[in-house]
Amino acid sequence: MQLYNKYNKEELIKRLHEETFERTTISFYRYVRIDDPQSFRDELYQEWFQSNCFGRIYVAREGINAQMSVPSQHLGNFLQCMNNRPELQEMPIKYAVEDNGKSFYKLTIKVRPKIVADGLDDQAFDVTNVGRHLSATEFHEQIGNPEILVVDMRNHYESEIGHFEGAICPEADTFREEIDMVVDQLKEEKERKILLYCTGGVRCEKASAYLKHHGFQDVNQLHGGIIEYAQQIKRLNLKSKFVGKNFVFDDRLGESISGEVIAHCHQCGRKCDTHTNCTNNLCHILFIQCPECAAQYEGCCSDECKTAMHAPAEERDLYVQAFQRKFGNRKAFRKGLAQKIEQFDLRYE
Known part of the structure; x- marks a missing residue:
């Protein structure tokens, strides 16, 4: 066994x-x-x-x-x-x-304690009081209505490469951080109709219940998420209102929905939406890198990481200490926006 x-x-x-x-x-x-x-x-x-x-x-x-x-x-x-x-x-x-x-x-x-690491106290609100589930076509028809707010419930590195037209995309590192950002950012909009979406729908289950708990009156969510939307829109031969690529949590790291590239290489600014992890395992940050920069930096996010990757074993402890001084606990140095801003000049957003 x-x-x-x-x-x-x-x-x-x-x-x-x-x-x-x-x-x-x-x-x-x-x-x-x-x-x-x-x-x-x-x-x-x-x-x-x-x-x-x-x-x-x-x-x-x-x-x-x-x-x-x-x-x-x-x-x-x-x-x-x-x-x-x-x-x-x-x-x-x-x-x-x-x-x-x-x-x-x-x-x-x-x-795991939960199927999504949301950090929420499920005893503090009714997790079963979720928003109205919208089919892909219902969601599609309502996007673009100026009276309706569309909110991306994914992290910044996901929405950076693809999102629905006109969507609010909070610059959040985690779902727990984002859900409070949305409540605060939209606190004056509780009477407005809100459409939530995420990759497959699971995060919106908790998010919609949380928003309703905080007084939002008309909360709706895309049933099946972006994945189901893309399949349905293709089947119905409709023009997608999701632009760019859908980030996925497997070795592909993304699948193109509209065929458009809306993001840029974090190193040179060329059009690119390919995520990769820095080859230097002391860093391993998730970032966007074009093929030219991948060749130049050998898959690393910087010259410093490239140097560290090739350093003799006896010198690697010095690089570990340097990374810890600069970024703190390097186990947390993965996808965070704050670390990316420090590591890259994100003027190409």
Whole structure:
């Protein structure tokens, strides 16, 4: 019985690229009572590991949140097995817009306090009193109405590369930070109609309930998120009102929705919407880098990181100390806007 991955990253990636079959990238979530999250997690791992599924899944007492890569030939059986579990019956599945089959290289299922790290006290407000769910076409028809506020409930590095036309995109590093920013920023607009959206819909469940708790009268949310919107709009042959790329939390880091590039390389300012992590593991910041800068800096975010990456082992402690002095706890030095502003001159926004 295997409950955890036993191979290193390099071996897993090698195996993925040697596969001769196709994979399908899907995502789903549900708020549902799970009495024993650990046992539920272990059962899922055994079942999905045997089917050669990959992905990142969070299980909590409040439900499940999953992004997965399933062998296409096993997809039907996978969905049927899900349907056999009361907690997962008739689960709404969202399919990737751009799918190269390489979104994940291993199966990771973690038990967490919550399926989204929102930092909210769920006892302080009614989490079931959510906003009205709008279909993709309903949402599409209302975008552009000057009487309606459209709010992006994702982090800044997500909205930077793509967002709905005219949307309010708070410069937030985390969902917990953003939800309070939205309440404060719109405190004089509580009578206005508000449309919330996020990647797949899960963050809007909590966000809409939180806004209603704070007195917002007409809160609505995009059912299925950007992923479902993109699929529906394509099916209906409508012009997308989402411009740019949808950030996704897998190895692809994004999928193009409108075909437009609205972001810029953080180093030179060329049009670019490709996220990457700094190759220097002392830094590893998530940033946007064009191919030319990737070659010049060897995948690093700066000359300093490039130098540190090539430093002799005996000198690396000095660089660690330098990074800690400049940025504090480097474990937090990942996607934060404050760190990016210090690291890059973001005049190309």
